[in-house]
Amino acid sequence: MNSASLRDRALEQTPVCSSRWIGLLDDERLDLVRSVIEQNSLYSDTILLCDVAENGFVTIDFKHVVVPNERGGLLLGFEQKLKQSIDRALTVWLKPLGDRSSLRNLRGIEVRND
Numbered sequence: 271m272n273s274a275s276l277r278d279r280a281l282e283q284t285p286v287c288s289s290r291w292i293g294l295l296d297d298e299r300l301d302l303v304r305s306v307i308e309q310n311s312l313y314s315d316t317i318l319l320c321d322v323a324e325n326g327f328v329t330i331d332f333k334h335v336v337v338p339n340e341r342g343g344l345l346l347g348f349e350q351k352l353k354q355s356i357d358r359a360l361t362v363w364l365k366p367l368g369d370r371s372s373l374r375n376l377r378g379i380e381v382r383n384d
Contacts, residue, residue, distance in 0.1 A: 285359035287326045296322070302356050303328055306348075313348055320365050328352060331365040 291299070299322040307313045316336060321329040328349075336344060349362040 287324070287359040288357050291326065291357045291359070292324055299324075303352065306351055306355055310351070312344070313351075316344065317348065326357065326359045326361055327363055328360055329363045329365055 294302070300319065303319055303322050307317050307319060316333055318331045318333050319328075320331055321327070323329075330348075345362055345364065349360065352360040352362065
């Protein structure tokens with residue numbers, strides 16, 4: 271890509287969720303995303319659905335450790351599938367991990383995630 275096309279892409283408007291998506295109940299949104307997960311054994315064996323928000327944020331976690339060189343492709347593929355089958359504004363977010371440092375925990379240091 272040349273610099274002009276990169277600049278054009280950077281200036282594109284971020285897609286917003288359709289009125290159909292926004293009008294769904296929380297359980298209906300969860301069911302739609304779950305159906306996409308269940309249609310693909312890779313997703314159903316790997317992805318744990320945590321939350322689906324009205325703003326299009328789909329928060330997931332992994333059922334088991336996924337190595338970094340496989341994680342990116344899995345997340346991008348899943349997001350693309352959601353965009354194609356449900357709504358083009360959906361974005362996948364991986365559930366954040368808390369601070370796992372036992373040394374900081376022993377010293378009484380608390381890391382806030384505000």
